[in-house]
Amino acid sequence: MVKKVLTIAGSDSLSGGGLQADLATFATKGLAAFSVISSIAIIQENAVTIQPVDDQTFATQFESLEQVDHFDAIKVGLLCSVEQIETTYHFLKGYLGPIVVDPVLSFKEGELAVDPEILTAYLDRLLPLATVATPNLNEAIALAHQNYLPRTKSAAVALAKQLSARARCAIYLKAGQQILADHQIDVLMDEDGHLSVIRHETIHSDGNNGAGCTLAAALTARLAFGDELYDAAQRAAEFTRQGIRHAYSLSDKRSDGNVWPNWYLAKNK
Ligand SMILES: Nc1ncnc2c1ncn2[C@@H]1O[C@H](COP(=O)(O)OP(=O)(O)O)[C@@H](O)[C@H]1O
Ligand SMILES: Cc1ncc(COP(=O)(O)O)c(C=O)c1O
Secondary structure (H helix, E strand, C coil), X not given: CCCEEEEEEEEEXXXXXXXXXXXXXXXXXXXXXXXXXXXXXXXXXCEEEEEECCHHHHHHHHHHHHHCCCCCEEEECCCCCHHHHHHXXXXXXXXCCCEEECCCCXXXXXXXXXXXXXXXXXXXXXXXXXXXXXXXXXXXXXXXXXXXXXXXXXXXXXXXXXXXXXXXXEEEEEEECCXXXXXXXXXXXXXXXXXXXXXXXXXXXXXXXXXHHHHHHHHHHHHHCCCCHHHHHHHHHHHHHHHHHCCECCCCCCCCCECCCCHHHHHCC
């Protein structure tokens, strides 16, 4: 039977994350994917512009989803305002399946200003509904109201633990490469306080635009198939690494690149 998943996300015309990365990831798993678009992100050389959809258009997309009988899992990506968080909260609050919240507050391509009211809305409304949230370090310290970046594994674990307790959900913290030279450290703290550290060698490539979205989408997909959180996280992390290894560049003039979730479909042609 077909599995159905929903992503609530921003569109990125350059496919370096957002809706495009989510749909590409879901397609590799044979999932039927649905979407609610929060915004259009335009990434230019020196600037990231986010154009939110108006509140009514945002809300009406949720109303249209009443025609779909069920979702096997739901992913939440970029939301632009407290109003969008509230509307999403009202849609999700009666939903009993797995919810992955990627609290997108900062882009690799540029910093986003973080409104304290948005942080509060995430903490009080959306995150308590989440099965797991997937912040990167900057997002986690903003949500935990911490003013320094963890530099050790134990500091990253403490941050994940503190955020999990405050947000009342499991946390998959993408602690990145600040902790251990040449390695990426991800910390999974489940709701019962069980800790796992997923550590792997850094792939020396600039092709990780969309890695965070791909990871959260792959996690959503695995949870839709009924995996336990730890297994889902391991498999999503490996899937993302493969996408980074096969990243493609937008043009010969650029050194950075986009994660390619469905690289192996091209190989099988
Ligand atoms: N160069 C890399 N080598 C290996 N894994 C990476 C690399 N860059 C990112 N990842 C992995 O991709 C996932 C997404 O991380 P990251 O890109 O830091 O998230 P975000 O896009 O939200 O900042 C994490 O599991 C991280 O470990
Ligand atoms: C709409 C949107 N959401 C999320 C992201 C975050 O992308 P990443 O997975 O690289 O963190 C981006 C990045 O460009 C984006 O455009």
